[in-house]
Amino acid sequence: MAMSVRTAPPLPLIFLLMIQWVSSADWGVSYSPSHICALNDSTVIMRCTYRYPTGYQIEKVFWTKTLVIDHEDYLDLSNDTEYSTRLQYLGDKQQNCTIRLSHVTLNDEHMYYFRFITDKDMEYTGVPGVSLTVTDLQVESPERVTEGDSVSLTCKSSCTLTDGATFIWYRNSQKILTEIKFSNKLFINPVRREDSGRYKCAVDGHTRISPAVQLNVMYSPRSVSVSISPSGVIVEGDSLTLRCNSDSNPPAEISWFKGGTIVGSGRIYSISKISSDDSGEYKCKSINEHGEKYSDTVTLNVMYSPRNVSVSISPFGVIVEGDSVTLNCISDSNPPAEISWFKGERKILQSGETYSITYIKSESSGDYHCSARNKHGSQTSAAVNVKIMYPPRGVSVFISPSGVIVEGNSVTLNCISDSNPPAEISWFKGGTIVGSGRIYNISKISSDDSGEYKCKSNNTHGEKYSDPVTLNVMYPPRNVSVLIRGSGVIVEGDSVTLKCISDSNPPALNFSWFKENETSAVGSGQSFSALQSGRFYCQAHNQHGSQRSDTVTVTVHPRSRWHEVFVITVECGAIFILVIIIIIILLFIIKKRMIVKSEDLTEEPLSYYNEDPALELKSTTSDLHDTLTTVDRRPPEDS
Structure with missing residues (x-):
């Protein structure tokens, strides 16, 4: 025990030593126990009593974990932030100095001291103090055991727990009820594969549980089976997974077989896009160092829509109207497909793999195809062209x-x-x-x-x-020209007729007449009567266009007196000549009738008079007609 004395006036050193030696029997601190082993996160009670001489009064009591020379440097744990919320003083200022420290951790491993101060400046620290050791639980187990062995698991700590500890065991978080209760040892004899798991231990009354330890019980494969995902109907193109379910320790190596051929390894055998070629019986083999076992076989029956659909035609080659023709639809599918027939886009009522035409006609020529369908899909064949020969x-x-x-x-x-x-x-x-x-x-x-x-x-x-x-090709007027009836030279008072000639389809019905150097038309219609001198041209129109002719010249001379006399003479002469001609014709007719009468009297043959004198006269008589003269054409002068 140690005691520190504080007095107001200095005293001789020999006196102080004497006081300390004389008073040590009256001062003291007792701890029970002085060594504490506690679980991490548990609550610790440090029991303590103290004494001091009669005549002193206690002014202050506290616990500390430091020993210093200067009393002012002692740290009261109740003022330490690490302890203030966890430390509870259970004693008094008389004799009891017991405390409770909760939620202890490894950082709390220290020597703890009780210190008190009296009214006469006397201070006392209980040395040595209480030693606190904090420990965790740990399960000790063999790494590997074989089914049938005897196994012992031990719940250990780094120090012996101060309180009388009773132990609880857990497997996979479930409490184990053992025949030897509250022991820090767990016996399993014989060990079975079902005993594999994660084991933990704890002290009864404490929440702290040890870390889990895995107990591995080794055994050969058993319960080997194959599961298919997804289950149900397997359709071509699906992704399929075969899983080998096997219970063994250590984990088994897995091999996959299709029939008697190995096709893969690993617990999972995947087929990303299954096809009909993958149909068959599958099984897996599970093997480890303790043995091996095969699963039962599973059958993959891959369904698929129709494929390779085609049409064959018989007879092959030239087909003549009246022949018999047979078309056959070929397809591959699972389950078998229903067949429909088409000519072009029109569905034929007949169904089945064969379509027959007993007496083919030219109207039956065309493209034929078949469609194969089952519940997984359909496919249409390429068309075959049935050609029937005819003129x-x-x-x-x-x-x-x-x-x-x-x-x-x-x-x-x-x-x-x-x-x-x-x-x-x-x-x-x-x-x-x-x-x-x-x-x-x-x-x-x-x-x-x-x-x-x-x-x-x-x-x-x-x-x-x-x-x-x-x-019938339509075209606008072309080759437009002007024809002059008579001469283009006339005398004043007379007129000359101009006619517009054109080639067009349809024929031109619209004609316009122009006098050179004048912008306005001077006439219309196919014929035009010119009364004055000038250069004239026409323009022919139809709905497809128009064209103008070259110009023609009309010359008008002044009328003279001798010309009038000449005209009157000519007119009179013409009338006289016309009268003479009429008389001659009448005489000729009378003479002919007399000759005919005379011939009748003399019974002359009629053939003698075959020739008609009137016709002969007519043939020798010149026709009176107007002469159409085309006047020299000159292109219109530029105005």
């Missing part, structure tokens, strides 16, 4: 564009023909061949291309002509 028919010509055809346009004649094999096409304009091929094209049509066209369709089985079609 050309339905030959006709189609004109594009339809409607009015104008000179300069592009025109296409298309020969439409139904035949097998395809026919050779020839084109005719009238009776002349002008081209070949299904299409006859005229890039810039002209009026010369007008006429009747037809095509001839010819193959090895016959030929046929289309009905003719007419190309």
Whole structure:
């Protein structure tokens, strides 16, 4: 024990030593026990009593973990932040100095001292103090045991717990009820594979539990089986997993077999995109150092939609109208597929793998295909073309564009023909061949291309002509010219007739007359009467365009007196000559009748009078007609 004395006036050293020696029997601190071994996170009670001489009064009591020379450096644990919330003083200021320290940790491992101070400046520290050791529990177990061995597990700590400890055991967090209760040893004899697990121990009344220790019980594989995921129907293209379930320790090595052939290893055998080729019986083998075992077999029956669908045709080769034809639909599927038949896009009512046509007609030509379907999908075959031979028919010509055809346009004649094999096409304009091929094209049509066209369709089985079609090419006026009736030279008061001639389709119906150097028309219609001198031209119009003629010259001379006399003389002469001619004709007719009467009297043959004198006269008589004279054309002068 140690005691420190504090007095106001200094005293001789020998006196102080005497006081300490004399008083040591009256001062003291007792700890019970002086060594404490506690579990981590548990609560510790440090029991303590103290004494001091009569006549002193206690002013302050506290616990500390430091020993210093200067009494002012003693640290009161109740003022230490690490202890203030965990330390509780259970004693008094008389004799009891017991404390409780909760939630102890490894950092709390120290020597602890009790110290008190009296009213006469006397201070006392109980030395040596209480030694605190904090420990954790730990399970001690063999690393590996074999099924049937005897096993002993021990719950150990770094020091002997001060309190009489009773132990609790846990396996996989479940409390174990053993025959030897509250022992720090756990006996398992014999050990079984079911005893494998994580073992822990604890002290009864304390929450602290030891870390878990794994007890591995070794044994050979058992309960080997195969599970399939996903379960149920397996469809081609799915991802499939086979899992080998095996109970063994150490874990077994897994091998996979399809039939008698090894196909993989590992607990899981995956097929990412299963196909029909993966169908079959599978099993796994589980093996470790203690033995091996096979699973029962499982069967993979892979369902798949129809594939490799095709159509075969019999007889193979040329098919002639009237033959019997059989089509057969071939497909591969699981389960077997239902078959439907199509001609083009139209479904045929007949079903089944075979489609027969007993007497085939040309109308049966076309593309045939079959569709195979089961609950997992469908597939359509490629089409087979059934070709039936026959001569050309339905030959006709189609004109594009339809409607009015104008000179300069592009025109296409298309020969439409139904035949097998395809026919050779020839084109005719009238009776002349002008081209070949299904299409006859005229890039810039002209009026010369007008006429009747037809095509001839010819193959090895016959030929046929289309009905003719007419190309009537429309074009604007062209070759426009002016014709003058009579002479272009007239006298004042007379007129000359001008006629506008043109070539167009349809014929021009609209004509305009112009006098050179004048902007306004001077007349209209196909004929125009000119009354004055000048250079004249016409312009012809139809709905496709217009064109003007070259100019013609009309000259008008002033009328003279001798000319009037001449005109009157000519007119009178003409009348006189006309009267003479009429008289001659009448005399000729009278004479002819007399001759005929005389011939009747003399019974002359009628053939004598075959020739008609009147007709002879008529043939020798010059016709009176107007002479159309084309006047010299000159291009209009630039105005």
